[in-house]
Amino acid sequence: MTVLKLGRKSSSAKNAIFMDCGIHAREWISPAFCQWFVKEALSTYGSDSQMTSLLDQMDVYVLPVFNIDGYDFTHKSNRMWRKTRSMRSGSSCVGADPNRNFNAGWCTLGASSNPCSDTFCGYSPESEIEVKNVANFIRKHKPTIKAYITIHSYSQLLLFPYSYTYELAADHSELLKVAEGASESLRSLYGTRYTSGPGATTIYPAAGGSDDWAYDLGVKYSYTFELRDTGRYGFLLPESQIQPTCEETMLAVKYIAAYVQKNIY
Template identity: 35%
Template sequence: MKFTLATLLLAPLALASAVPRERKMTYAGYKAYSISTHHNPAAVKAKIAKFAAIPFNLDNDEHLDVAIPPEEIAAFEQLGFETKVLHEDLGADIAEEGNFAPYESVGAQAIPSLTWFNSYHAYNDHRTFFNDLQASFASQSEIFTIGKSYEGRDIYGIHIWGSGGKGSKPAIYFHGTVHAREWISAMVVEYITYNLLTQYATDTAIKAIRDKYDFYILPFVNPDGFVFSQTTTRLWRKNRQPRSGSTCIGTDINRNWPYKWELTGGASTDKCSETYKGLAAGDTPENKALVAFTQTLKNNKGIKLYIDWHSYGQYILLPYGYNCAARASNNAAQTSLAQGLAARIRQSYGTSFTYGPSCSTLYQTTGSAPDYLTDVGGATYAWTIELRPTSNSGSGFVLPATQILPASIEQWEGMKYLLAAV
């Protein structure tokens, strides 16, 4: 039997995709490993295909990251792989991560406290926090929605402007949490939003950036998946859209953009796969809304910079994902900016980020947001940033709450450099 990514993921993900809402998966006793492949991932995949492994990252040439159920740990370890442990007890780490600090609305009377970034939070609290933050700067910002998710939730964002007035400047356009389990991405996007608003009146560098661009920031472009990851299956990735003829739920919104969607090798046609691309390009309600809004920005003042925030791996990924030989026409300028961004990020805590074209640096993707933004949306720069931790150490998607602020601070410092340089 030929083991492909799709066949390896089929059994555990079919189960996870069909989990009913009332059953919460605890991951109790699961142990997560990063397996060194020695550049032969196919051999590793073949050996672990018999296990009910939950994949973290199975696209990397150097290491594969998986969680193994407790009853299979002994047999897995007998295979003798070279491994690093990501979680001794994944369930215990998820339970600790899920101790959300309650949020009390301050309305327009006060700016929300930075203590928000000491904890992860329930989805409804995120919405309240964003509304409170905007209300404190009502003359410089507005909350907007671009459409509805499959389950009817608003896909909301904040528009921030400077002295030129609303909608007068080219767009800086940020997305967070397209993949539901990547909780840190929402927190980082919110931290950047917080500082753009609160430092405008006191920091001349931030004022110059705000006066040069309009900011459009969407912290949750996959709200249904995020809620499901909080209530039922922590490692859920896709949206929550069912497909006829299958019990598996969900499409990868970041493989559904209507550009190079039809190419093979960068997404899956298997409805149970983590990277299921959909039945047709742009056929998810979330993507339809995102495409329409992107075109609105393009047709207004244009898009200067787009960033899609993800975790994990510590990468700054430039166009393109669909072809490992393809390069953007301004690739030299993009590479120089990415190098500068990585250097600025490193100054805060010594965190190293790898940078380069997405396909050749990490892996192939088709129907992805940065490729669409580059060649269809007309963005001067369109990147993916994969946040903490690295791919073969740390904690994978379940990043401890103590790392929220460091992860956010280093990105904010990097953004101050990048936004001044573009």
């Protein structure tokens, strides 16, 4: 798994944002966005004052494809595959849902203990090597990681903790305020409407998600994007929508990043 670190070189440790794409294999617009972000960050550094300031003051860790084996499988065998591709002796069912495999209310609400299910939580928290690697990386860099952003599709939502409980997060009002500002920023380009809110009530309850796990670890600004669309094309978003989706999402991510930069805790 390849993590890219974007930022101006510094002799001392800088605060950082961690962003991943492609947790769910079939959500192809997600890895497309991470690639777009990297291209934009590197090509506009020096000309875009906001991006320049961000990369001067912070580092951005980008994991362009989280679920590599699953993503590969969607290109070669089954376009609608969602899970990882891990095998377990004695079971004919392949993989677990990496976004049900984090140790956050693990395998309770909205997750399945059936290995054949699309929302199978895995055999234990972090049983999936991809999840274990990301969790270890974030734990290792926990003192500096101030925001966690994970990109999914589809539904046009900007979600934050919690998904494993209906209880509101301690920082609920601030997280909502930032999400609404980011959604407004996104809408300014093509009029695309996003709904903001905690995962459990805004989309559905789901235990074991990466954003809840990161938040409970102490990463305050923890967000999940569900990109275009709202169901017409779903996971099969047409090629003509790749660039507009990336452009508008970039505005929202930059909004969150700028806020985090000014509100380091």
